[in-house]
Amino acid sequence: MRRKLAAVAALATAAAMTLAGCSGSSGGGGSTDEPFRVVAFTSGNQTPIGAWWVKAVEQQADELGWDLTMIQGDFDFQKMNPAVESAIGQGADAVFDGFTDYASISSIVTAAKDAGIPIFAVDSGTEPFDGFAVNVTTDQQGIVDQTLDAIGTAIGGLSGKNVMVIGHDPHAGIRMRADLAKKALEAAGATIAGGDIQKVTSPATGRTEALALVADYLAANPNGLDAVWVGWDDAALGAAQAISEAGAAAVVTGVDATSEALAAIQSGTSPLIATVEQPWPEVNAQVTDYITEFQKSGSLPGENFEAVSTTLVDKSNAATITPSDKLG
């Protein structure tokens, strides 16, 4: 009996030592020869850009020799967050967040903090957040400036014009740029059609919701619109369709540079006159460089938030732009 107990104790000790050895960090300075372990996750894997990001990160991991755990959340945080926390608990050197707003992942941030590992993020919030080592996203004010400039040029200035702003609050980027667009339009002397930002409730029905919003507004106010500013292309295409069907002369701008939006802009017959290209491959490469630097030297970026500039896409350059839904 005593021998059996001793054997069990020896086995338990060996197992504990093995586990302890396994859970030691290999990152942050490249102190061991073990592969650098990265837990990557995105909630938006079902969107074209999210799907591209998953593939891009998996390819980078192969090239850089990372031991990658990729978790795809399908916009289901109840499923995704525990999976990421579990992966962190099993041992990781860094966390890589793709397109998932920090407001939805506080439990992951806590898990990473407890494990003493940094989170690097691509487009995961519109403001600096202490829980991230760095978050690189696009310049929302720049997007608003570019699109409103395009609208102003098309309709002869913004002062005295009726402009509808269509947003979607659950998306942090769209929410922020819609608010900025409203402020900028009011500052320029334009009237916000409908009195406030028109809200789309679901991205899945964004196009039909925007179509109905603009069609109903035009039915009530024929010739009452000079322009529609929309926070993303899918809804912008719905707004443009409503304007075409009503035979109105208003112009529309969107954001995202999807292939359908680019085709509409190039056609020259659509009210959609411009969109904005956000340089996701460059943003992703920048964040990957930060992770690689951390792997080599253990150093983190000096600033935890970067907003990169974007490109306005109109008829003059639409043919040269890679659509955001064709990145992969």
Add this chain to the structure above:
Amino acid sequence: MTTTERNVTASTAVAGGARSAGRMLLHGGTIVALIVLVIFFFAMRPDVFLTFTNVRNILYQVSILAIIAGAQTIVMVVGDFDLSVGATSALAGAVAASLMLGGVPMAVAILAALVVGLLIGLVNGLLIAYVNLSAFVATLATMTSVVGLAYLVTAGTTLFNLPAAFTNLGQGRLFEIPLPVFFAIGISVVLWLVLRFTTMGRRWYATGGNAEVSRLSGVNVRRARLIAFTAAGLISAIGGILLAARLGSASAVQGEDNMMFSVAAVFLGMTVIRSGAANLGGTMVGVAIIGVMSNGLNILGVNAYVQQVVTGLIIIAAVTLSSLRHRER
């Protein structure tokens, strides 16, 4: 007549009047609600609400929902419901778009999309009628798989650049009225005729009324349910194809709100007839309420979030009215 007798008679008359007003509200609540909504929005914007352009807007906006609500009506007539109608319509639109972009002729692509819808309905029917799964579980499961299939077909993107002949089905006009309105009216009339005048329609109603009694009366209840779900799949596919044509594009989640609104429309319509059963005329009244409310609130500039709250409240009111009708029976 003594004073006491007169008082009793008067109070009986008042009570009787209140009862009949209550009955009228119970029996015709949905139609009354529609009339009240129309009067309210007309009073608020008399220059806009009942103009030809705006009425056409409303009809255009509800035409696809009317078709999908028609599909939902059939399965609710047999006493079930179908959570997969929205997903089936999205997949059908995606299949048609994908095939056309791949060079398949339009007619063949549409036919293939219809077959896809029919097969999904058939699977639902088999699971519910022959494997004895509950409609909730079976259609929830197929909805999940069908959404996944739609993502596979579209590769997660939005399919566009569809042939003009196809988009004309959703965007073309006849006598200044959008074609989907005619399709919705045509399909609704056919469904109404089937439900009212055919043996299958009567079997569906008998099954929904009491499946066991129907079975003992010689109705093949399983086959009736199978055919109901198969028809619903096919009709949902028609709605999805028209939605893709109307928007000129197809995506995996296109028109996903049609499922919830179709159920709401059928519930609203169940209060219209005496029996309290699902019926096509009532469903169309329900669709009209949803369309009028959305359009009217948009015209008044009411916030979309408030609109969602109001829609939910109206569904609760409809279900409550419907259950009161059942209790009354």
